[in-house]
Amino acid sequence: MELRHLRYFDAVAETLHFTRAAERLHVTQSTLSHQIKQLEDELGTPLFDRSGRKVRLTEAGEILRSHMAPALGQIDRGLQALRRPADSITGRIRLGTTPSFNTRMVPQCVANLLNHYPTIQVTVEELSAGAITRRLGSGQLDLAVSYRPAEGSELWFEPLYNExxxxxxxxxxxxxxxxxxxxxxxxxxxxxxxxxxxxxxxxxxxxxxxxxxxxxxxxxxxxxxxxxxxxxxxxxxxxxxxxxxxxxxxxxxxxxxxxxxxRTPGMLWHKGATRSPVLKHFSEIIRRAAGTAA
Structure with a gap:
C-alpha cells in the first residue's frame, strides 16, 4: 500500500464519483479505477459499492476513511511546514537548564536551532533543578535540561546519557x-x-x-x-x-x-503541555548533542 492509493481512495470517498475524482487528481479514470482495485485487493475487501447508479462507501470503506482522514491531514500539514521558508516561522521557546549544561551544550543547541529558524526567539534561564521543576509545573518554561524530578511529579523525564x-x-x-x-x-x-x-x-x-x-x-x-x-x-x-x-x-x-x-541528565517538560513542531525539532537537536556528549 502506498500513499497515492490512500489519496485516490480519499478523493473518490469525498466525491463518490470516479470521473470527478480523476479530474481532481489529474489522472485518467481508468488509472484511478485500477489503483482503487489494487487497494481493495491488498486489503481483501471492497471499499466502494458500484452496483447501483451511484457509488457508495461500503462499511469497510467507512471504517478506513474514518481512521485515514486525520492521518492524511497530519501528513499534509507536515509537508506544508517543510515547504515554508524557515525564516517565516516565528515563535518563542523558554528553556531552563542547570549551570553545567549552559556552559557548552545548551548554547550549541540554541545556535543550531537559530541557524535553522532565524526568527525564533529563545530564552534560556540558568536555574537549580528545584526551580526548573517549579517553573515547568507553572508553565513558565516549555522545556528543560536537568535531572529526574521527584516521584509523583507532573513532568515527563527523558534520560539523555550518564556522565x-x-x-x-x-x-x-x-x-x-x-x-x-x-x-x-x-x-x-x-x-x-x-x-x-x-x-x-x-x-x-x-x-x-x-x-x-x-x-x-x-x-x-x-x-x-x-x-x-x-x-x-x-x-x-x-x-x-x-x-x-x-x-x-x-x-x-x-x-x-x-x-x-x-548523574543522569535528561529533558523535562510538563505532561499536559502541547509541543510545537519547532519545540520538537529543538528536542531532537538536544538529543543529538547529548549523543555526542555521552
Missing part, C-alpha cells in the same frame, strides 16, 4: 599530576562547589558521606563558568562534569573513584 563528575584543579594544585583521586582524599581540601540547593551538590554530599570525607567548602557559586575561573586563579578544587570544562593548559580534570559521582 561522571570529575575533580577540577589548577595546574599548580598538589593533586594536579594525579591520574585518579579517591573521594576520601578530598577530606579537608579547600573547595568551591555549587550551593546545597542544587541536585548535583546533593549528589556530591552523599558521595562525601559515603567516603567519610569532609571537604572545606570555602566558596559556593551557582554557575560553572565562574567556578572554573576561580579554580584557575586559586588553590581551590572543584567537582564538575568534564564536558563543561574548556580545554586549557592551566586546568586539570581528574577522574574520581570510591565512589565515582555519576
Amino acid at each position: 561522571e563528575l570529575r575533580l577540577v584543579v589548577g595546574r599548580g594544585h598538589p593533586l594536579a599530576k594525579r591520574r585518579r583521586v579517591r573521594m576520601v582524599e578530598l577530606h579537608a581540601q579547600r573547595m568551591v562547589l555549587l550551593p546545597a540547593t542544587f541536585q548535583t551538590r546533593k549528589l556530591l554530599d552523599e558521595c562525601f558521606d559515603q567516603a567519610g570525607a569532609r571537604p572545606l567548602v570555602v566558596a559556593q557559586l551557582n554557575s560553572v563558568a565562574p567556578m572554573i575561573e576561580l579554580i584557575r586563579h586559586t588553590d581551590l578544587a572543584g567537582i564538575i562534569t568534564e564536558t563543561a570544562v574548556p580545554q586549557s593548559a592551566d586546568i586539570r580534570v581528574i577522574p574520581l573513584e570510591d565512589p565515582t559521582p555519576i
